[in-house]
Amino acid sequence: MSRYGFVVVGTGNIARAHVEAIGLLPNAFVAGVTSHTPERARAFAQEYDVRAYADLAEALADDDVQVVSVCTPSGAHLEPAVAAAEAGRHVVVEKPLEISTERARTIVDAAERAGVQLATIFMSRFSDAHVRVKEAIDAGRLGRPLQGDAFVKWYRSQTYYDSADWRGTWTLDGGGALMNQAIHQLDLLLWLMGPIDEVFAFGDTLAHDRLEVEDTLVAALRYRSGALGTLTAATSLRPGQPKLLELHGSRGTIAVRDDAIVSWDLLDVSDAEREDVTNASAAPSGTFADPMAMSFENHRRQFEDFVRALDTGSSPLVDGREGLRSVSVVEAIYRSVREGVRVRVPDA
Known part of the structure; x- marks a missing residue:
């Protein structure tokens, strides 16, 4: 070795x-x-x-x-x-x-x-919860994809952004809550729901006085499969909430809060399996309020x-081309915010 x-x-x-x-x-x-x-x-x-x-x-x-x-x-x-x-x-x-x-x-x-x-x-792709969700989707247990939503309603103080001169800048941070916090959930949506073909979004700076990028953004998504979805990205929402992923298909619903499965409602699921899989009482990681409250x-x-x-x-x-896919979607969302139009996501 x-x-x-x-x-x-x-x-x-x-x-x-x-x-x-x-x-x-x-x-x-x-x-x-x-x-x-x-x-x-x-x-x-x-x-x-x-x-x-x-x-x-x-x-x-x-x-x-x-x-x-x-x-x-x-x-x-x-x-x-x-x-x-x-x-x-x-x-x-x-x-x-x-x-x-x-x-x-x-x-x-x-x-x-x-x-x-x-x-x-x-x-995040490597957490036990997301690996289990991926296996279920690949096995067809969720059925035809209908809707995939992700919510990152976090809080970051002005002190956080002031801690380094590059934070919250277009030149070196590349964006705000979407590019830097919610991009993890966006990657999960791409991995679990498939490519995103079209977006429409609103974004603004609502809670920070010295910030050139967005601290609040909501995007509507159309997946290549025909499914729809939403993505919320925020660092403005005090005190912050654990991130949430909700996936809906023709055979049921799966939801993951932080790295814990909180809904496993599939047509073929037994009560014993649901109880074994879900962990609604799991303590959140705390990263919604503290960027360093994470496990390695x-x-x-x-x-x-x-x-x-x-x-x-x-x-x-997660190779380079996988990383390129999320940047391509982020770029399309930011263009939609700037121009106020629906934007097609180019193939990365």
Whole structure:
């Protein structure tokens, strides 16, 4: 079994999640970290007892590094990801893959040209609940898809947005509640309900004084299957609510709150199975109010899947093209908000 060395690019909160998750794998390790702010890289490296590289070029020259994990602000993913691919290193990019389809596609193309693996972090796909839902849908238990809805009614204070100069900016954050918080639920809708062909949306900044992106957005969705849906994305709704996913088909309804199945109402379900599957009393994660109130387990599972792909040569569950799909839908939704029209989602 090979053992893979990762360099983490960035030293923010999400970089910590990557380091913690990688550290839980027996066949992976964090070789070091790099940042555009050297003193932050040194402090971060000392905390985790890893190497602080002067820059990405120095990390790419280290034979201990086989994978680059990109944890920079969203609008700064392209440059380190492409540099890593061109150096023959595999790449993991925190969500979103980038802030536009053009920039995201550039990353995908670079990885495919170089023949390296590329993954986008969407760790919610790896929760026990969502895996079970996917298995049920693939087995036809939900029936013909009718409606798929996702609700992310969260709260983030102005202090959260003021904590870094890139937060809440179009240039580096790429958007607000949709691009950065609800994109996880959007990815689940795409995975579980299939491609989205058309959107119509309203969005605005309703609760923050110093914010150039939206903090409240509602979108209507038309899936390729003919099913309809809605997506709510907010960081304006004090005190915040656990995220909710509701899937309706011709054979019943499934609902997931955070990572717990709270409705498993299918035509072929027994009372015993429903009781076994549902967990309506599960405590929410708390991320609706605190961005750091999260477990690293689903991150660990996604990195485990990525390392397995390196070993076998198969594609990771969430590869670069999967990451590109969600950016394409987000871009269409933002265009609908700006222009006040229905927008077709181009194939990613």
